[in-house]
Amino acid sequence: MFYREAGQFKTTYEADGQILPIRQDRIALLATLAVAVLVLPFVATPYFLSAILIPFLIFALAALGLNILTGYAGQLSLGTAAFMAVGAFASWNFVYRFPGLPILAAFALGGLCAAMVGIAFGLPSLRIRGFYLAASTLATQFFVVWCLTKIPALTGGSASGVITAQKIVILGYAFDTPQRKYVLVLLIVALMALLAKNLVRSNVGRSWMAVRDMDVAAEVIGIRLMRAKLLAFAVSSFYCGVAGALYAFAYLGTVEPEAYSLDLSFRILFMIIIGGVGSILGSFLGAAFIVLLPVGLNIVAHGLGLPTSVASNLELMVFGALIVFFLIVEPHGLARLWQIGKEKLRLWPFPH
Amino acid sequence: MTFKSLVLGAVLATSGATALAQQFVALPSYRVGPYASGGAGFYGGIIDYFNLVNAAGGVNGVKVTWEECETEYNPSRGVECYERLKTSQGGATLVEPLSTGIAYGILDRIPQDKIPMTMLGYGRSDAANGKVFPYVFPLISSYWSQAAAMVKYLADKNGGNLKGKKIVHLYHDSAFGKEPLPVLEALAKQHGFELVKVPVAPPGSEQQAQWLQIRQARPDHVILWGWGVMNSVAIKTAQRNGFPRDKILGVWWAGSEEDTVPSGDAAKGYTAMSFNTPGNYPVLDDIRKKVYAAGKGNLPDQGRIGSVYHMRGVTAGILFTEAMRTAQDKFGKGKPVTGEQLRWGLENLNIDAARQKAIGAANMFPTVKTSCEDHEGSGAVKVQQWDGKKWVAITPNWIVGDRALVKRLVDESSNKYAAEKKLTPACMK
Numbered sequence: 001m002f003y004r005e006a007g008q009f010k011t012t013y014e015a016d017g018q019i020l021p022i023r024q025d026r027i028a029l030l031a032t033l034a035v036a037v038l039v040l041p042f043v044a045t046p047y048f049l050s051a052i053l054i055p056f057l058i059f060a061l062a063a064l065g066l067n068i069l070t071g072y073a074g075q076l077s078l079g080t081a082a083f084m085a086v087g088a089f090a091s092w093n094f095v096y097r098f099p100g101l102p103i104l105a106a107f108a109l110g111g112l113c114a115a116m117v118g119i120a121f122g123l124p125s126l127r128i129r130g131f132y133l134a135a136s137t138l139a140t141q142f143f144v145v146w147c148l149t150k151i152p153a154l155t156g157g158s159a160s161g162v163i164t165a166q167k168i169v170i171l172g173y174a175f176d177t178p179q180r181k182y183v184l185v186l187l188i189v190a191l192m193a194l195l196a197k198n199l200v201r202s203n204v205g206r207s208w209m210a211v212r213d214m215d216v217a218a219e220v221i222g223i224r225l226m227r228a229k230l231l232a233f234a235v236s237s238f239y240c241g242v243a244g245a246l247y248a249f250a251y252l253g254t255v256e257p258e259a260y261s262l263d264l265s266f267r268i269l270f271m272i273i274i275g276g277v278g279s280i281l282g283s284f285l286g287a288a289f290i291v292l293l294p295v296g297l298n299i300v301a302h303g304l305g306l307p308t309s310v311a312s313n314l315e316l317m318v319f320g321a322l323i324v325f326f327l328i329v330e331p332h333g334l335a336r337l338w339q340i341g342k343e344k345l346r347l348w349p350f351p352h
Numbered sequence: 353m354t355f356k357s358l359v360l361g362a363v364l365a366t367s368g369a370t371a372l373a374q375q376f377v378a379l380p381s382y383r384v385g386p387y388a389s390g391g392a393g394f395y396g397g398i399i400d401y402f403n404l405v406n407a408a409g410g411v412n413g414v415k416v417t418w419e420e421c422e423t424e425y426n427p428s429r430g431v432e433c434y435e436r437l438k439t440s441q442g443g444a445t446l447v448e449p450l451s452t453g454i455a456y457g458i459l460d461r462i463p464q465d466k467i468p469m470t471m472l473g474y475g476r477s478d479a480a481n482g483k484v485f486p487y488v489f490p491l492i493s494s495y496w497s498q499a500a501a502m503v504k505y506l507a508d509k510n511g512g513n514l515k516g517k518k519i520v521h522l523y524h525d526s527a528f529g530k531e532p533l534p535v536l537e538a539l540a541k542q543h544g545f546e547l548v549k550v551p552v553a554p555p556g557s558e559q560q561a562q563w564l565q566i567r568q569a570r571p572d573h574v575i576l577w578g579w580g581v582m583n584s585v586a587i588k589t590a591q592r593n594g595f596p597r598d599k600i601l602g603v604w605w606a607g608s609e610e611d612t613v614p615s616g617d618a619a620k621g622y623t624a625m626s627f628n629t630p631g632n633y634p635v636l637d638d639i640r641k642k643v644y645a646a647g648k649g650n651l652p653d654q655g656r657i658g659s660v661y662h663m664r665g666v667t668a669g670i671l672f673t674e675a676m677r678t679a680q681d682k683f684g685k686g687k688p689v690t691g692e693q694l695r696w697g698l699e700n701l702n703i704d705a706a707r708q709k710a711i712g713a714a715n716m717f718p719t720v721k722t723s724c725e726d727h728e729g730s731g732a733v734k735v736q737q738w739d740g741k742k743w744v745a746i747t748p749n750w751i752v753g754d755r756a757l758v759k760r761l762v763d764e765s766s767n768k769y770a771a772e773k774k775l776t777p778a779c780m781k
Contacts, residue, residue: 051435055428149525162456162527164773176464252427254456258526259427295432298422309383309392312422316384 003346019197036186041179050178050251052295057182057189058246060287063271064196064280065239070269071278072200073232074212075125076133079140080240080268085260086114086144087241088248089154092255095166096156103168107188107245114241115234117144122233126226129215141262148257155255162256165249181250188246192239197280199235208232212278274326276335285334294319375411375676375688377402377418378437378444378467380454385424386555387580389610390661394450395420396650397665400657401673403643403650404635411676412685417441423454430454438465445691446470446672452528455488462487468695472668473498473604473627477531477758478765480728482699483777485766489698489727491671492627492720495603496761497731499532500753502601502625503539505735506573515544520566522586523577525551528605532577534761539754556582563593576602576624583611584619591618598623601735608660612738620740627717627733628663630743634712635666660743667717674703695780699724718750724779731755 008023010016020026044053066080091110094101101109121140125133148154155163168175168184175184199205207228210218219225248255267290275286297318301311330337379398382391402416410416419440421433430449434457438444447462447469449455455475462469463486470489471479477494479485493501507514521536523529529551540547548569550562556578563586566574574595576586583606590597598621602611607624615622636658643649644657656662679689679697689697701722708714722729732750736743770777 045439047435047439051432055432162452164456164460164769166772252431252457253460254427254453256427256453256456256527258453299436302421308381308420308422309388312384312424315422 003342005346019201033190037183041183046178049182052292054178054182054185054251055247056287056291057185058243058251059268059271059291060284061189061192061246062240062243062268063275063283063287064193065236065243066268067272067275067278067280067283068196068200068208068239069232069236071272071276071282072205072212073208073229073236074129074215075122075229075232076130077137077236078134078262078265078269079121079137079144081244081260081262081264082140082144083114083118083237083240084244084247084264085148085257086117086237087111087244088255088260089148090114090241091245092163092165092248093154093156103166103170103249107242107249110245111238111241114244115238118233118237118240119230122230122237125229125233138262141265145257145260162254165253165255168249175250185246185250188242192242193280193284196239200280204228204231209278270323272333274323274333276333279333279335281338282333282335285338289334293322373413373686373688374415374417374441375694376441376444377416377672378434378440378447379418379420380423380430380433380437380447380449381420382423382425382451384422385426387425390580390605390608391425391450392651393608393610393656393659393661394665394668396656397662397667398448398669398672399650399665400639400643400662401635401666401669403648404639405669405673407642407646407648411673412680414676414680414686414688416673416676423449423451425451425453427451427453427457431457434458434461438467443691445689445694446675448472448668448672450474452476456527459485459488466691466695468691468698470668470671470698472664472671474528478762478769480726480762481766481777482724482727483766483779484770484775485727486699486780487695489722491698491701491722491728492667492717492730493733494728494731494758495528495531496535496758497728497753497755498603498625498733499535500539500755500758501731501733501751502575502753503536503543504753505747505751506601507543510572513543517545517573518548518569518571519545520548520550520569520571520574521577522550522552522562522566522574524556524579524582525553528579529577534765535758536575538757538761542754542757552578552582552586554582555580557585559585559589563589563595567593567595572599574600576600576606578603578606578611582606584615587612587615587622588618591615597621598737601625604733607736607743609656609743610661612743617740619738621737623735623737623746624743625733626660626736626743626745627730628660628667629715629717629734629745630660630663630736631745632658633714633716635670635716636663638712639666663716667713670711670713670717671701671703671720674707675701678702698722699727699780701729731758 003024005022062080062084069075069077087110090113091106094106094109121137124136175181207223210223211228215225252259271286271290272283274289276282294315297315301314379395381395402418406415419437421437423430423433430451444467447467452475455471468487470491472491473493475490477496479488479490480494536547550565552559552562578586590600600622602624604625607626612619640657644654675694675697678700679693683689683693699722701720703720718730718732720729732752734745734750735747737746
C-alpha cells in the first residue's frame with residue numbers, strides 16, 4: 001500500500017540498476033536530506049546540533065568504514081579507533097606543518113595516512129582470519145596509541161601530549177558555529193556514504209563479498225585475494241581516518257590519544273552489529289542507536305529526578321538489556337528490521 | 353511515573369527557575385566509572401557547601417543552583433554534558449569538569465559562550481595567564497606550581513641542597529603525568545640533581561618492573577605522579593620491594609584516603625602534596641549540623657565529611673561563592689551575575705586569612721588573590737603524611753616553589769598558544 005510499485009516501469013538498464021529502485025525510497029531519501037540540510041541547521045538548538053547530530057554523523061562515518069571491512073569484506077577488526085587516531089593526528093600535523101594547506105586536503109591526507117597504516121596492519125589478513133585477525137588488529141589499537149604517547153614529534157612537541165585542533169577555515173570562510181560545523185560534517189558524510197554505496201555495488205564490492213562468503217572459492221573464480229583484502233583495509237581505514245579527523249576538528253576540539261581508546265573501537269563495533277553488518281543504512285541506524293539512546297535515557301532519568309549515580313547505572317542496565325533484546329529479536333540488526341518492515345508495507349494490507 | 357506527571361514536573365521546574373533570583377552552576381560530574389570515588393567526594397563537597405550557603409539565604413539573597421550531568425570522566429560525554437548544561441536553567445555562569453580531557457575539550461568553547469571554567473589543581477598549567485585564557489582559572493595551584501613546590505620541599509628536607517641527588521619521577525603515562533616535566537627538567541638543571549623518568553602505562557595496576565628499576569637506581573626520593581588505582585598499587589609494590597614509603601612524595605591526586613586505606617599498613621609514613629590542610633573546621637561542623645541534619649547532605653556516608661576529596665570540593669564551593677560575592681560587590685548586590693561578570697569576580701578574588709576565618713575555614717587553603725596576570729592566585733601547597741589512620745600536615749607553613757621559573761614557563765607556553773590561535777593577549781575589563 002505504502003510501497004505500491006504498480007506503474008513504476010524500468011525501461012533502461014540504468015533505471016534498473018539505480019541505487020534506490022523504488023520511487024518512494026528516492027523521495028524519502030531526498031526529503032530526509034532536504035530536511036537535514038535546509039531545515040535542521042535553522043531550527044535545531046546548538047546543543048542538538050553540536051552534541052547530538054555532529055557526533056552521530058561522525059560515528060556513522062566510522063561505522064561505515066568498519067562496515068566496509070567487516071560487513072562487506074568479512075575481515076574482523078578491533079582497530080577502528082586507532083585508524084581514527086591516525087587520521088586525526090595526521091590531519092593536525094599537516095595543518096600544523098604546512099600552514100597554507102587547505103583543511104579539506106588535510107582531512108583527505110589524514111585519511112590517506114590512515115589507509116597506509118590500514119594496509120600495513122591488514123597484511124596479517126592474508127594468512128589469518130576470524131578471531132585471530134581480530135586479535136592482530138587489536139595490536140594496531142595499542143601500537144598506534146603507544147606511538148602517539150611516545151613520539152613527541154607526532155604531537156608537535158607538546159608537553160602534555162594534548163593539542164588543540166586548528167580552526168576549520170575553507171576559502172576564508174570559518175566553520176566555527178555549531179550550524180556551520182554540522183553542515184560541513186553532513187556534506188562530507190553524505191558524499192562519502194554515497195561513494196561507499198556505489199563502491200559496494202561495483203566490481204570491487206562484489207569481489208569483497210565473494211571473499212567474505214568463501215575466500216577459497218573467490219580465488220578459484222579469479223579474484224585476487226591480496227588485492228581485495230588490502231583494498232578493503234585501505235578503503236575502510238580511509239573512512240575511519242576521515243571520521244577521526246572530523247571527531248577531533250569538528251566535535252572535540254582537541255587531538256589527544258586517550259580519546260581514541262579501545263572502548264571507542266568496541267562502540268563502533270557495536271554500532272555495526274546493532275545497525276546491521278553489511279549494510280550502509282545499518283551504519284547510520286547503529287550510530288544513531290549507540291549515540292542517541294544513552295543521552296535520551298540520561299535526559300529521561302534526569303527528568304524523573306533520579307540521583308545521577310543511580311541514573312547512570314540505570315542507563316547502563318537499560319542500554320545493555322536493549323542490546324540483548326534487539327539481538328535476540330533480530331540478530332541481523334536494525335537495517336534488517338527496516339527491510340522486513342518495508343516488505344510488510346509493500347504487501348499491506350494483504351500479508352501472506 | 354506517567355507521561356503527564358513528567359510533563360507537569362518539567363513545567364513546574366522551569367516555572368520555578370524563573371521566579372527566584374538564582375545563580376546557576378554547571379557540574380559535569382562523574383559518580384560512576386574508574387574515578388568515581390574522587391568525583392563523588394569532590395562534587396559532594398561542592399554541593400554540600402552550596403546547600404550550606406542556600407540554607408543561610410544564599411549569596412546576598414541569591415540562591416545557588418546547580419545541575420549535574422554524568423560524564424564518566426569521558427571527554428566525549430563531557431562535551432555533550434557541557435553543551436546540555438550551558439543553556440539549562442537560563443544559562444550556566446560557571447563550569448568545573450574536574451577532568452583534564454574534558455577541560456581541553458571545552459577550552460575553545462567557553463570564551464565564545466562567555467562561561468568561566470575553573471580547574472582546581474589540574475589541567476593546563478599555562479592557563480594561569482589571564483591575558484591569553486581570560487575564561488580559564490587553574491585556581492589555588494597548577495601542576496607546575498606543585499612540581500616547583502615539591503622540589504623546594506625536597507631541597508629543604510636535604511638541607512637546602514639537592515646537588516648530586518637522584519629523584520625518580522614515576523608517572524601515569526598520559527597528559528596528566530607528563531604535564532610537570534618542563535618544570536622538573538628545568539629545576540634538575542638548576543639544582544644539579546638527576547631526574548629519572550619512569551612511566552607507568554595507564555591504569556597502572558602492574559608496576560613490578562618499574563619498582564625493580566627504581567630499586568636498582570637507588571634514588572633519594574620518588575615522586576609518585578599517579579591517579580586512581582595506580583597509587584595504591586605503587587605503595588604496595590614499594591613495600592614489597594622494600595622501598596621506604598616516607599621517601600615517596602605523591603602528587604595531590606595520589607594523596608587521599610581512597611589511595612591509602614586500600615594499601616593498609618604499606619601506606620604508613622607515605623607523604624603526598626595537598627592544597628588543603630587536613631583537619632576539622634567550623635565550616636565542616638556547619639555542614640554536619642545544617643546540611644546533613646536537615647537530610648540534604650550529598651554524601652551517603654557522613655564519615656567522608658572532611659576527607660581529602662570532600663574538603664577539596666568544599667574549597668571549590670567556597671571559591672565559587674566568594675567569586676559570586678566579589679562580582680556582586682561590583683555589579684550590584686542581591687542580583688545574579690552573568691558569566692562575564694562572574695569571570696571578573698574570579699579574576700579579582702581576594703580570600704585572605706580574615707575572610708577565611710569569617711567563613712569558618714581559617715588556614716584550610718592558602719590565601720587566594722587573583723589578577724589578570726595570575727589566574728592561579730596562590731601556588732602554595734602543603735605536604736601531608738599518612739599516619740596509618742588519617743592525613744596529617746607535616747609542613748606547618750604553605751610552601752611556594754620557584755615562582756619566577758613557573759611564571760616564565762607559563763608565559764612562554766601561553767604565548768605560543770596565542771600565536772597558534774592568532775590571539776592578541778590582553779587583559780579583559
